[in-house]
Amino acid sequence: MESLKRALAGSLHQPGDPGYSALATPWNLAVQTTPAAVVEAANAQDVVEAVRFAAANGLPVAVQATGHGIASDLAGALLVHTGRLDECTVDPAGWARTGAGTTWKAVLAAGAQHGLAGLSGSAPGVSVAGYTSGGGIGPMARTFGAASDRVRSLEVVTGDGQIRHVTAETEPELFWGLRGGKGSLGIITALEFDLLPLPVIYAGALFFGAESAADVVLAWSEWCPTLPPEATTSLALMQLPPLPGVPEQLGGKFTVAVRYVFTGSPDDGARWLAPIRAAGVPLIDAVQSMPSSLIGAVHSDPEDALPVQEASCLLASFPAEGAQTLLRAVGPESNSPQLLLEIRQFGGALSKEPDVASALCHRDAGFGLYSVGVAAPPALPGIAAHAAGLSRAMADWSFGGSLPNFSAGAGAAGFAGSYTQEVLARLAGLAGHYDPEALFRLGQVPAR
Secondary structure: OHHHHHHOOOEEEOOOOOOHHHHHOOOEOOOOOOOOEEEEOOOHHHHHHHHHHHHHHOOOEEEEOOOOOOOOOOOOOEEEEOOOOOOEEEEOOOEEEEEOOOEHHHHHHHHHOOOEEOOOOOOOOOEHHHHHHOOOOOOOHHHHOOHHHHEEEEEEEOOOOOEEEEOOOOOHHHHHHHOOOOOOOOEEEEEEEEOEEOOEEEEEEEEEEHHHHHHHHHHHHHHHHHOOOOEEEEEEEEEEOOOOOOOOOOOOEEEEEEEEEEOOOHHHHHHHHHHHHOOOOOOEEOOEEEEHHHHHHOOOOOOOOEOEEEEEEEEOOOOHHHHHHHHHHHOOOOOOOOOEEEEEEOOHHHHOOOOOOOOOOOOOOOEEEEEEEEOOHHHHHHHHHHHHHHHHHOHHHEOOOOOHHHOHHHHHHHHHHOOOHHHHHHHHHHHHHHOOOOOOOOOOOOOO
């Protein structure tokens, strides 16, 4: 470890050192991590030194920036923390270059100065690299597809300890696998991607009380198939606690939120939203024209670390019968332990393969179902059991599989479920070539 420390421009933190706990702790506080050490990388060469040291000493390697994808205890691993790789360069011509530690929040703010938007997720506080490596399916996915579809190039340190500049022309197989392969092929240190000339969106959320839940959920299931690709929407059944920052109308109550982003004109956006506005009397109507840089306000996902139990699955469809089943499982009379149950509509541009193919699978799923329960760790198994029961209840409409950014908690099984057998085998072959010592074997890694 001393030799590694001397080789770094950044810092090495071992158990008991100041800073170790803060850097090793993931966003999900229910996961207790105990890496052998944490490399706080100051540049890409530090990542190279960490990977080569791990290979020489038989240590597995893990990576985190904001820590949203960590679901393993990382016992005995060398954790590479990329938070200091925070480069953010926006070219007014319509593209950006970011470091591995740069968040979407920084990109959105920088892009707004030029009327440009990026395909961030619902929570802009996550890193661009981690989100995009899992495909990146956000609040404008039906209009513009996945974030990984917009990548121009990547800088990555592979398991053989090499820095590679990867494009569709220079290394087409690795370019394919890094876009959707969720970190199974190396540590991304920087990437370049296209931005969109979209300064303003018509977006926000409508919130309804428990008395309107059935009407709104059924109306949403009937409304989704009518929507044009300019509209991306999700439905959330929520039981938010009465905490500071939670609006009084929502705290301590069962509520239903319809999240909505429309990329066309505000008048057209309002016209398409009218059936949902008429489905009940909103407690809050926050849908309006807004700068695209504020897209995080649509979902208002929590940024602070929490102890959570997450679960997800994909649906082929969400008909009225599915809506009624969902209400029985997580509706206002269900006594559900879930803090939030969200169903996102897919389709549109997301269902089309990009010009340059990627490892992202299950593009033709109709909907994604995602649940979050928050509690002290002893109560989390009960939340997980409820989520599993919900998945079984919705089996008649199941698509099968999952998505990489929503399956971190399921470990290797979740990783495998994110891909077809053909794609999983191709990723495993690439991992065998670029990571001969299987350094990236923890968590989301193809079995081989």
